[in-house]
Amino acid sequence: MSVRSLFLNQFRKQSLFRQIRLASCWSCGKDVQASSALFCGSCNALQQPAKGDNYFKIMGVMESYDLDETELAKKYKELQKYLHPDKFANRQQKEQEISEKYSSLVNEAYKTLLEPLTRGIYMLRLRGKDIPEKTEVDQEFLMKIMEKNEEVENAETEKEIMDLNEENKAQIKSLQKQVSKAFFDGDMQKVIKLLGVLKYYTSIDAQIQASIRSKGIIR
Template sequence: MLPLNTLRVLCSPRALLHRSWLTTTRQCVYKTVTRRTSTCGPKEDTWHGNKDPKALGKERRRIYSPNPGSSNRSYCAGQVQLNCWSCKQPLDATSPFFCTSCNVIQSPEEDASYFKIMDCDVTFTLDTHKLQKRYLQLQRSLHPDNFSQKSGKEQQYSESHSALVNKAYRTLLKPLSRGLYMLELEGVRTDEGTDSGADSGFLMELMEINEAVDEARTPEDANKIGRDMKGKLAVLTEAIDAALLEGELQAAKALLAQMKYYANIEEKVKEKLSEFM
């Protein structure tokens, strides 16, 4: 596991200003990780410290599950054949919301992951434009208003589906909630993304940034801080993606804690800018 002291140094606000920070972080992750896989999946694949980071993109599909909604823990599980509650015909696994035979809405799959519901790749750097498009598509077809003349069961299923889609969309849209959810899928508990053991020096720098936001007297001053936060969050996003790709869940958890601090400051900057309007 990547030492927490190393994370504190690498994730300090000063270090985040430089692109070389990301390379250092990835090198540390590569040197400490041996990926484990399910006993019914591919054989154990050991990642060596001298692996070229540029090859990362070529290896993505080997680590993330190719099936949205499944995880490394369950991707080899057998599929259970289900039938439509109305016409009794077998359901198509590729159409989880409606029966392809009679077009009747089906009961929600309560244990389905949000990635499966939103038909997204199980990746931290998912395509948010595709996510938004999928959300609008599902809401148009599943919205309760469309089922006002249907049976009580169909109305109930519609309401449940719509609520579940809303929750999945909100969770996957933002990097922080998305990352925490990915850790949750892997059984890693998080306290709302906080890190009670954060370095005092790092917290002091955060206080200084917060004071700078409070003392900003012009939109230009606030915008400068906002740009700095966006830069830090962008670099953190890449580092978190690298950690998750390598299965370094505790490293990803610590990086997500850093992300929450910067995301809070970014929101504070937005509030400050609204005061100038």
């Protein structure tokens, strides 16, 4: 057998091996029933997340801007319970590594999908788009935002800050509805524009939450 045919044979074997591996357990080699299964049905080894799975698939929630945050939090707790690195302390080294990587991937996915702004940006990226570094907003809008910033800075009483909180949350909710509709309509230009606006209200929200914490307000 020539070197070349030896090489080709080897190559064929390897690519065949790779194809089989996609649906089989890395530990025992048996077929894993569903690509979304966390553990092998035969040897119970923790599986790698399926290649190409986006954050929605990883979290096991429907891919939609209107995701149910309670459902997302429930899935998150469930996954982290199964993936906790402590559970793999006495298992094979490779399984420990998978659990660590998988667990941090789940953290990242959860954090990204939970916030309306980062969720929107992530969904845009799944569609090959992004929001520009500098968003174009009109002067009047910027003035309004600056005024809000000042109001938050100057809020002293609990009532003042909580009123601002309520008002800003309502603003974010309303923008969320508009973003959702723009995604539904497939109008990515509009999504980009709305997320640019949402960015400002999200930073006001961060400012308000910091103020609430520093004032020791318990809700």
